[in-house]
Amino acid sequence: MFTTFVGMAPGAAESSAPASPEAPQPPKPRPKRSQVARACDWCRVHRIKCDNHLPCSNCQKRRGQCSQGAIEVRTLPHAYRKIERLENRVRELELELESERRGSKGASIGLNTPLTTPPSLASCGGSGPESTGGTFGPLSDHGNPERKRLEGIHVRATRSQQETWYGPSSLFYFIRRVNTYLNTSLRQTRTINHMLPESTNKLYDGPNQNPGKGDNNRAFPTPGGFSSNQGDYLTPTQEEYFISLFWQSFHTSVPVLDEAHFKEHYQSLWTTSGRERKPSALVDIVLALCVQFGVALQPGAGQGSGSAEFHKLDSHDATIAGRWHFQRCQSLLTSDLENPTIFTLQCHILSTVYLCSGAFPNMSDSTCTLAVRTAFMLGLHVDPPSDMPQREREIRKRLWWTLFVLDSKISMKLGRPFLIDQADTTCGYPGDDREIATASGTLLAPLGEDVTWLTFSIHNVKLFQAARTAYTAFYKKQLETPGTSSDHMSEEDEGRIIESHADYLAPYVERMEDWVRNVPSAIKTKRQNDGIAFSTDCTPLDIEQFASLWLQRQRLLLELMYHNLCINLFRPFIRFSTPSVPTPGADNLAAECAGHAIQLTRIMHQVLSSTSILTGWHEAFQWQWNAVMSLIGFVIAYPHHPSTPEAKSAIDLTSAVFEIFGKSLASAASATAISRDLSAQAEMLTRTIPAEQELMQQKVEESPMTATSWGASDETLVSSNPTAVQTPTNATWYDDQLAAAPIHNLLADGMDMTFPMDAQDFQMFPWLNMSGDPAIQWTYYQQQV
Secondary structure (H helix, E strand, O other), rough: OOOOOOOOOOOOOOOOOOOOOOOOOOOOOOOOOOOOOOHHHHHHHOOOOOOOOOOHHHHHHHOOOOHHOOOOOOHHHHHHHHHEEEEHHHHHHHHHHHHHHHHHOOOOOOOOOOOOOOOOOOOOOOOOOOOOOOOOOOOHHHOOOOOOOOOOOEEEOOOOOEEEOOOOEEEEEEEHHHHHHHHHOOOOOOOOOHOOOOOOHHHHHOOOOOOOOHHHHOOOOEEOOOOOHHHOOOHHHHHHHHHHHHHHHHHHHHHOOOOOHHHHHHOEEEEEOOEEEEEOOOHHHHHHHHHHHHHOOOOOOOOOOOOHHHHHHHOOOOOHHHHHHHHHHHHHHHHHHHOOOOHHHHHHHHHHHHHHOOOOOHHHHHHHHHHHHHHHOOOOOOOOOOOOOOOHHHHOOOOOHHHHHHHHHHHHHOHHHHHOOOHHHHOOOOOOOOHHHHHOOOOOOOOOEEEOOOOOHHHHHEEEEEEEEHHHHHHHHHHOOOOOOOOOHHHHHHHHHHHHHHHHHHHHHHHHHHHHHHHHHHHHHHHHOOOOOOOOOOOOOOOOOOOOOOHHHHHHHHHHHHHHHHHHHHHOOOOOOOOOOOOOOHHHHHHHHHHHHHHHHHHHHHHHHOOOOOOOOOHHHHHHHHHEEEEEEEEHHOOOOOHHHHHHHHHHHHHHHHHHHHOOOHHHHHHHHHHHHHHHHHHHHHHOOOOHHHHHHOOOOOOOOOOOOOOOEEEHHHHHHHHHHOOOOHHHHOHHHHHHHHHHHOOOOOOOHOOOOHHHHHOOOOHHHHHHHHHHHHHHHHHHH
16 A cells, blocks of 8 residues: 655666675764863953963964963952952942932032041051041042032131131131121121230241341341351350250150250261351251240240340240241251251251241141151151161151141141041051160150150050041041031931931040040049049149159140040031030030030149149140130030030139230230130120020021132121121010110129220110110120220
């Protein structure tokens, strides 16, 4: 039914012979495929097989460069690090995108750096430096028009007609806030200059120009030698006296000199006759510092003595004493600008200290900048080579970290960016053990507990590292917080932001407290009544009677600087408007600011009235002025706080402190008058606004300082914005009882000590024509006096 057949292809040859079967051939073995861990870049791109040859066969044929030799080892930790870097980059790009979106909506913020917390401080007992971040992160984004601006003011802080800029951490900025609030509350038009004490640098052109008669006959030295009248300067005997003061004062707190080398250098300057000394910038700046310090120790200082010796020393104000030697030092330094040496850097550092003590803030900032650049030229920011002698290595380290302290102190005090970034620093801490102290050239007895005279400088550096880290984190947080400068922010949002800033600052405050716990007891001043050093318990100091003067001064300077830094750090939380939401964290930090100011004032009064430890230390006057202005601001902002009575008592105590400073400083009397005047205004506001109506105060702090007026001068705002001194419509200025009382009864208890006329003279003014309004009466009285 079915037929099976075999079909053959056409044209195929047919054979009748049967095919004989052949033996099957074994298959040839397939070549083993070469296994490669990772193909080269060219083979991966072209998706072809690569081999283990170097270069691979494909790259050999095309005569190209093979990338197999650059293959890096891949490990799991490496992969984790790569993933972490990529995730950080993604977050950074997301933040940039968010910043662009906000900028397109008109928000005044430009965030180009990730919201990262600055590296935490290691234990203060460590032996090496730590990278805590040098400058404000957002400030490094130059050229971005949408970057959020750092708040600040322009003010004429000295006699110069040119206004200069000060940042939000400066005292000038806080004084501006106080002045704005008082102008608004009392309906007055006083400028910020009425709240700045008069000083010699407002009456003279400063250290670089000579006042008085006969100045045209005073020639100035050239770098080649003396060309001035030698009689204008000190005699050899006087030079020896003042230089001897240096080793017990500035040398132990600013350890930038090798005592043995300096004395050897000083002796080499004298000629054979012993009547003339060769020019030396280093000797001149040491003399300038010591004259500035030593004039306050003289019995006739500040009393206008007419003797020739006191005429040389400018004894009418100790802050400008020694200016002739300072000027000669600056003139001699001009020849070292291109080829700086360690001597050059030492001169710049000591010149900065001289200007800081003389209340020349801008000149000290400029000189510190020159010192920092000189240090970089000399390579002091890197660790000294191991083949360098130990004594030279240690002096280089002490120079660098002393410069770090000066830069941190000046930048935070003036609110300006830092000059030194610790990320660029590899220089370790200097040593402070007994062997290094003995080899330093200064022979002072050890203090026990492995503490020497060099230990103070180590812990001083660590204090500024802790404070600087907190300072940088806080102001960076302000820049990264949206809407902190917006005048449309609600009180609820303002309170929430203030409280978040307080919470953010808490861990940094804890690190400063850790620093306190790590300070050796040998360089702490004990307290009476079982009080705690560096605390705000207001217990008196227990000053060790038979301790060396340099040790007593080191202990006091360390504690006073700690309180001063805490005042500056916590002062932004003193708010003159009451948020609608509770802010317990911010209020506690404002009270902490007042507590540190109270403690500093009590310490200053006790030390100045009973010892001579701080006599001639003019920077202490600036700390006291900083404290009293912070206290006045606290009393104005928190008139019914539990700490306010104690703050008022400290303000009254300040008058006695300024009276002691007034023996050698001309600005002390002016500071006393300003503090008393502001205290009277604060008392008036306290009585005018009852406690139960305190929560009803209108937000007046930021009204004349909107987001478009940051950096504007005080005079410009007063003249161009009349509404800045008008009374808020919903503000309550007096209650029923106060309305019936004349203002001379209100201020009768304080007028005789504050103003040039007593309280009875107030009856001469036509109060009845002023509707009994205390604010109008106060304005009228200010115009009369």
